[in-house]
Amino acid sequence: MTMLGPLGFTAPWLLLGLVALPLLWWLLRATPPAPIRRRFPGVALLLGLADEMVQAERTPWWLLALRMLVLAAAILGFAGPILHPEPVVPGRGPLLIVEDGSWASAADWPRRIERLTRALTEASAAGRPVALISLADPPPAAPPFTEAADLIDTLPGVQPKPWEPSIDLDPAKLLPAGRYDTLWLSDGLDRASRAPLVKAVQAHGTLKVWQPAVPVLALGSASVDGTKLKLPLSASAPVSRTFEIAALGADPSGLERELARQPVTLKDAAQAEAIFDLPPELRNRITRFEIAGLRSAGAVSLTDDAQKRRKVALISASSAREGLELLAPTHYLHQALAPSADLVEATLADALPVKPDVIILADVGEVAERTELQDWVEKGGMLIRFAGPRLAAVDTSADPLLPVRLRQGGRSIGGTMSWGEPRKLAPFAETSPFAGLTVPDEVTVREQVLAEPDPDLGARTIAALADGTPLVTRKTMGQGAVVLFHVTANAEWSNLPLSGLFPQMLERLSVSARPAAPTAEDLAGQTFTPLKRLDGFGLLIATEAEAGVKGEDLAEGPPGPDLPPGLYGTEDQVLALNTLPRGRQLAPALWPAGVAIEGEAAPKQMPLAGFALAAALVALLLDILATLALSGRLRGPRAAAVIALAVALMPSPPQAETMSEARAIEAASNVVFAYVPTGDGAIDQVSMAGLRGLSQTLTRRTTVEPSEPMQLDLETDDLALFTLIYWPVTETSPTPSPAAYVKLNRYLRGGGMILFDTRDADLAGMGAATETGRRLQALAAPLDIPPLEPLPRDHVLTRSFYLLQTMPGRYDGPIWVEAAPADAEQAEGMPFRNLNDGVTPVVIGGNDWASAWAVDDVGQPMFPIGRGQAGERQREIADRFGVNLVMHVLTGNYKSDQVHVPALLERLGQ
Secondary structure: OEEEOOEEEOOHHHHHHHHHHHHHHHHHHOOOOOOOOOOOHHHHHHOOOOOOOOOOOOOOHHHHHHHHHHHHHHHHHHOOEEEOOOOOOOOOOOEEEEEOOOHHHHHHHHHHHHHHHHHHHHHHHHOOOEEEEEOOOOOOOOOOOEOHHHHHOOHHHOOOOOOOOOOOOOHHHHOOOOOOEEEEEOOOEOOOOHHHHHHHHHHHOOEEEEOOOOOOEEEOOOEEEOOEEEEEEEEEEEEEEEEEEEEEEEOOOOOEEEEEEEEEEEEEEEEEEEEEEOOHHHHOOEEEEEEOOOOOHHHEEEOOHHHOOEEEEEEEOOOOOOOOHHHOOOHHHHHHHOOOEEEEEOOHHHHHHHOOOEEEEEOOOOOOOHHHHHHHHHOOOEEEEEOOHHHHHOOOOOOOOOOOOEEEEEEEOOOOOOOOOOEEEOOOOOOOOOOOOOOOOOOEEOEEEEEOOOOOHHHHEEEEEOOOOEEEEEEEEOOEEEEEEOOOOOOOOEOHHHOOHHHHHHHHOOOOOOOOOOOOOOOOOOEEEEEEEEOOOOOEEEOOOOOOEEHHHHHHOOOEOOEOOEEEEOOOOEEEEOOOOOOOOOOEOOOOOOOEEEHHHOOOOEEOHHHHHHHHHHHHHHHHHHHHHHOOOOOOHHHHHHHHHHHHHOOOOOOOOOOOHHHHHHHHOOOOEEEOOOOOHHHHHHHHHHHHHHHHHHHHHOOOOOOOOEEOOOOOOOHHHOOEEEEEOOOOOOOOOHHHHHHHHHHHHOOOOEEEEOOOOOHHHOOOOOHHHHHHHHHHOOOOOOOEEEOOOOOHHHOOOOOOOOOOOOOOOOOEEEOOOOOOOOOOOOOOOOOOOOOOOEEEEOOOHHHHHOEOOOOOEOOOOOOHHHHHHHHHHHHHHHHHHHHHHHHOOHHHOHHHHHHHHHHHOO
């Protein structure tokens, strides 16, 4: 193929005919010599006579140009022009496949696996050895080249990682030696390590890049601004679209539900911010945010203690007198906690019913509600007590709400009746929750209550004075804990409440949260245990016994193999490490000039031969008409004949046809599914086989026994006779007539359902990037479709027969249904809202459900899904989705009826 700019020609030698056009122009313009003029008087007798045969003296210039256009268009058409042709380079020698493998690759992972499989299959057929490198999980040394067939078997184990490739990649250690070609599957993001690696790869041979054109989206970590949560949304390139950010967390029954949703609009920008202003009770239940409809670790933002506003009850035995607020037992506690916690100042009897997270007793000696308070602690509450004259004066030997036994009376240091100076604090031990905090030299203790010697005293001491006397002690009680400060909460016995150390100690005890992101200094000296980690698709996975992580590394280091994103915790707090590091600015990947880019990022090739030949034919017809007109033959009966011939060649309007009686009876006699033909025989065959497989599944598992599916004729069939219409969308799907659209809208308004399937793994969901996505938009524009939203977790479709959370087909992507009413609310104690009153008229997705349902003549699956048990599990879920879909069509909102809530709750709890 010869390239000429963006044009390619399959038969370029035919273009030499264009050189002969000037010669042809000259020949056509050539005329005989002018005749000799002779005057003859008898010519006067011919005046007034009309000559039916007109002969032009010379060919008009515009007719010559038209004929040149005919010849030029014909030459170009037969030369086989192609706009933006895909470069076809015969592969020879080894092939290196480089996959970024980061979280940004997860959104279109099925497409990447398909491209990987195709590359390995082509290499296997050509006998080319292949090596595969994932930059997010690089091998310790350069991989050897091996048989392509062996690598195909390992593809199920290739998964995206929830982090980006390291910036310290060494091309010399990573790349094999020798000459080879490279196929790079890019995630679409630019990073510092890419440029030197690209340069090194090009030194070994040719480079070809596969990269989607869809911008990469990611969520940053939520920040606290007063009572609001701010969540940054970043894109790798400016886009104009509205995205939905969902806040997920536990409902009162303990099940994870969507708690709130906030739209965020990017107006030709790459940065935006979602703001959630929620009540504290709802905000504290949020565990993560995610971009609705996007499966990627970057589309998930985990929350931790920093985003939770705890409810703290402050209780003291006395109140400050007017003008003496600084001496109040809770004054400094109020100052330290008010910016980051919701304070409840009441009696203990009034505070317990509001279920606070923390209860602080400031110099309370006798606790009247001891039993109720002990039950509250054992169920997970945290009780913090401060000493004082009242606590020192009572007998606490039998008090279970103290971490240690206390001596009656206080210890005075530095007073008139004692010797020695006020005591300073000792450095915090590594096992203490206060480890890493700097102890100011000016903090001293003048008086305290003393603990009785006990074998457990050392283990329960988490802070001590310089002489080893316990200052803060703690013990666990059931699921909660009791902490005792052996000094007062005001400055009466110590200046600790006046120092900056005081709020830091409360923060380490998870009494308050730090609004800003913690620094390495804040987390110094602590060891965090991995609790849960994110996979590349944004799912939280429970971890097994793993080594702890230093707090400094957690605050400074970006996510990576040694520090995967997820939840990390100590005994007193939980910290979230998100995929997108703070300060990371997303930018699109740029490649050197001359690098071939395929995939969605490359312009689609378009054959132009048909257009050129069609233009030549039209120009030739115009030449014929012009020649007839100039010769005077396009008049009278001849003109009428030409017009009649043109009218005869015009397509006649379609005649109104009706559905045959036999076909109507067959469709109306039972539940029948139908599919819209695409014009592609192979796809239509899969659609028929898929609906047949769905019918067999329903027959085996339910009381619904559908008849044989039918191919739908939108022009003649009565759509109301069909229970479900499956509409696969291709790039060349025919457009229905206006009369067919009228019937389709009547079908949707009458309670029918259409399942649109773009079969593109939902890449069209990101701004309709694929051809099938754009074709779906064109097909659906005349339809009366209500506002849509990604399938809510509490939609009736998730429980109409099976309890489902995903609706996969051959691919596993999100689906879109009719949006819930704006006033839809969740009843108290119910796990889901009472959503749409009827059936969602359309379900839109790109999961290729027909291929997952399709069976052959003996009932065996026609197409593979994934590999091994995971693939068969996905096929089973796809069958269950088909059953739920049909049951939703047949029963409507039956399963959202509150009468069935007890039975559903029982099943959900199993």
